[in-house]
Amino acid sequence: MIKLKIIKTNLNRIGSLKWGNKPNKIIIHHPQFYGGVEELNNLMINMGYSMIGYNYYIRKDGSLWEGRLVEAIGANCYGQNSRSIGVCFEGDYDNDRTMPKAQLNSGIELIKYLMKKYSIEEVEGHRAYYNTSCPGRYFPLEELLNGVKEHSYISIDGGAYSNYKGMPALNLIIRDYSKDILRVFAWVDSDKKASWAFDIKPPNSNYTRLFKNINKVINTRNGGFTFSKGAYYKIKAKGYNDMGRVVAENQIVLKVLD
Numbered sequence: 741m742i743k744l745k746i747i748k749t750n751l752n753r754i755g756s757l758k759w760g761n762k763p764n765k766i767i768i769h770h771p772q773f774y775g776g777v778e779e780l781n782n783l784m785i786n787m788g789y790s791m792i793g794y795n796y797y798i799r800k801d802g803s804l805w806e807g808r809l810v811e812a813i814g815a816n817c818y819g820q821n822s823r824s825i826g827v828c829f830e831g832d833y834d835n836d837r838t839m840p841k842a843q844l845n846s847g848i849e850l851i852k853y854l855m856k857k858y859s860i861e862e863v864e865g866h867r868a869y870y871n872t873s874c875p876g877r878y879f880p881l882e883e884l885l886n887g888v889k890e891h892s893y894i895s896i897d898g899g900a901y902s903n904y905k906g907m908p909a910l911n912l913i914i915r916d917y918s919k920d921i922l923r924v925f926a927w928v929d930s931d932k933k934a935s936w937a938f939d940i941k942p943p944n945s946n947y948t949r950l951f952k953n954i955n956k957v958i959n960t961r962n963g964g965f966t967f968s969k970g971a972y973y974k975i976k977a978k979g980y981n982d983m984g985r986v987v988a989e990n991q992i993v994l995k996v997l998d
């Protein structure tokens with residue numbers, strides 16, 4: 741499960757909220773506004789709303805902020821406020837021609853998380869439901885929608901040697917991985933010193949360059965022990981995206997031959 745950092749807020753509110761939102765879709769917006777969630781909330785109060793109408797707000801720096809609680813009836817899209825989650829991206833994408841990668845990636849991760857949490861499959865821009873240009877003509881909606889539909893994965897394989905440079909050894913092969921994965925760490929279940937590190941741009945010599953069908957043999961463990969002939973080893977692999985978050989996991993059991 742991906743860990744998301746959603747920043748809790750304690751926003752001003754005028755009057756009380758109505759409860760009973762049953763979201764079956766996620767609607768994407770831009771506020772045509774630059775600034776923090778508290779300022780945006782105050783702006784919406786001044787416009788006559790009881791508080792911010794969106795449920796989540798994503799700043800240009802990628803930080804994720806809580807808006808109106810999802811359980812409350814929203815104020816993000818006419819006709820959809822009792823069955824939607826509104827996700828709003830800071831900026832004015834009728835004028836901002838590019839979206840910072842941090843904001844786009846945070847948006848993709850948040851929406852994937854919400855889709856899973858609320859069993860939602862429908863994700864659209866505001867303009868799909870209402871006569872508006874929102875989330876803006878330059879908003880990278882197609883990239884966002886492709887990103888949330890893409891399933892993150894690592895596919896691994898491997899083998900074992902009873903004698904590799906004089907010692908038993910395990911060979912891990914990274915067969916394939918989704919394109920959001922930039923780094924893979926793998927280790928023997930009970931033994932973190934027996935590990936593999938792959939990266940598409942290896943930062944140092946401990947890493948092996950990550951590409952499809954790459955393999956790496958290891959025969960070192962804790963305290964100079966070697967792997968044992970005839971034994972089984974469980975290898976766990978995790979794939980990390982460019983924000984350093986785990987987006988995919990896999991495992992394999994390898995047996996060292998007698």
Ligand SMILES: [Zn+2]
Nearest residue numbers: 769770866874
């Ligand atoms: Zn909108």
